[in-house]
Amino acid sequence: MITFINRFHVTGATEEFEAAFDATSAFFADRPGFLNHRLLQHVDEPHLYVNIADWKDEESFRAALAHPEFAAHRSRLRTLSSSDPNLYVPLLERVAR
Amino acid sequence: MITFINRFHVTGATEEFEAAFDATSAFFADRPGFLNHRLLQHVDEPHLYVNIADWKDEESFRAALAHPEFAAHRSRLRTLSSSDPNLYVPLLERVAR
Numbered sequence: 086m087i088t089f090i091n092r093f094h095v096t097g098a099t100e101e102f103e104a105a106f107d108a109t110s111a112f113f114a115d116r117p118g119f120l121n122h123r124l125l126q127h128v129d130e131p132h133l134y135v136n137i138a139d140w141k142d143e144e145s146f147r148a149a150l151a152h153p154e155f156a157a158h159r160s161r162l163r164t165l166s167s168s169d170p171n172l173y174v175p176l177l178e179r180v181a182r
Numbered sequence: 183m184i185t186f187i188n189r190f191h192v193t194g195a196t197e198e199f200e201a202a203f204d205a206t207s208a209f210f211a212d213r214p215g216f217l218n219h220r221l222l223q224h225v226d227e228p229h230l231y232v233n234i235a236d237w238k239d240e241e242s243f244r245a246a247l248a249h250p251e252f253a254a255h256r257s258r259l260r261t262l263s264s265s266d267p268n269l270y271v272p273l274l275e276r277v278a279r
Contacts, residue, residue, distance in 0.1 A: 180217070
């Protein structure tokens, strides 16, 4: 499993960003290898968001980004925000007893 | 639920940071309101880590930080890394069909 984490700084209207992100999320959910994602909003700075997405492996994630339909999602999000994308591997996990 | 996300830039040995973080993780797992956490390591830059921790609410998270035993964990991690802590609320989630 790999985890893609993208921090967004929304420069447009947050409602528009959230609607655009929802459409992007639906697109990713249909791609092979997608496991789950969650979009979070900063408690103190509501124009800051972070998306955390788990994928089966880097190959399936890259294939989703290369899908012809992704370009329109990316360019819509780019008109509304800047982002800081990073890819991680899981190392340690604990769940409440 | 609230989510605490902390990005770490490890300046010391990564093995030492991972051991110190494991001890801190065990401390948090015993606090009321802790739900789960995961520590991830950057794919391309192994000195970069991110911790994602879910808590029942901000009060229980703040109480854990104010616990007398936390100070030693914090100062140990601070000798090994710098960090960028942020608090978020969940907004949107999708799981693979």
